[in-house]
Amino acid sequence: MSLRSSLHDRGQRLTPQRERMLGLFERLGEGRHLSAEEAHQKLRDRGEQVSLATVYRTLRLLSSMGLLRELELAEGGRRFELAGHDQRLHHHLVCVRCGRIEEFESPAVLDAAEAAAHRHGFRLLEGVLNVRALCPACTSDP
């Protein structure tokens, strides 16, 4: 289930740009969250040319393929992370002030959210919650 075959199944092509994009996230590992602009810059830093428009297009493509996951935060724009193959459940503590994102696992949060969703007939997506908070640095800072 390589990138090439995944693309092929959808009638789409493997291009250097797509490889570079996915490679970027894989190199960073699972705990990192990048905006389109940051991804573009990081590729550029490595001398890998991908236009910003293509970065946007590819982020969307890889997300729709389930290889990346989009964090739905209003603060600091959209961010993307590698969608771990093991589907390990994790949540995000998002500092609304500096944008720092810390991951945590908490079956209790998920269970509670799932129960609530079920009561209302909703179906939970992907089990990733974003919890708005202030990080230690921003808490102490005025």
Add this chain to the structure above:
Amino acid sequence: MSLRSSLHDRGQRLTPQRERMLGLFERLGEGRHLSAEEAHQKLRDRGEQVSLATVYRTLRLLSSMGLLRELELAEGGRRFELAGHDQRLHHHLVCVRCGRIEEFESPAVLDAAEAAAHRHGFRLLEGVLNVRALCPACTSDP
């Protein structure tokens, strides 16, 4: 603790526009969530003139005063709701497909989130979580 005195404490003035904005949300009650554009349109429907720029400025002002609360969702742009005086804790099930928002209360979710935040030194904000999900209608729909 009227709007007038709250504003006065901050050295700011009570204007018809600000009264209209807060009045709009109070009339709708606590379970409603409006975008800037929607708020502008609803005022317009009542013949209450407030420019869109002022709608944006006032939404920000009332939020900073704690009278409104901003929902931090990426989908469908920013939305605002009345911040209940009783500070009753509630969370949102947000349908990522149609934008429908359902409220629910769940001390368990909050407790679990709070515990996780504490472990990481974060301070939870306002205790409102937004849970991304699919509503019943969008679940059954292809």
Add this chain to the structure above:
DNA sequence: GTCGATGCAAAGGCTTTGCACAGCC
């Protein structure tokens, strides 16, 4: 009368899109 608030229009981010060319299969 003063100083903050409003309205308008212009400017600003971020993201998407149209089009011609490039390059994967």
Add this chain to the structure above:
DNA sequence: GGCTGTGCAAAGCCTTTGCATCGAC
């Protein structure tokens, strides 16, 4: 070689801002 993908620049959305005027206090 056909047809998808890319790059570029332009267009789009949503939101903020500069500036002259208005009006709350």
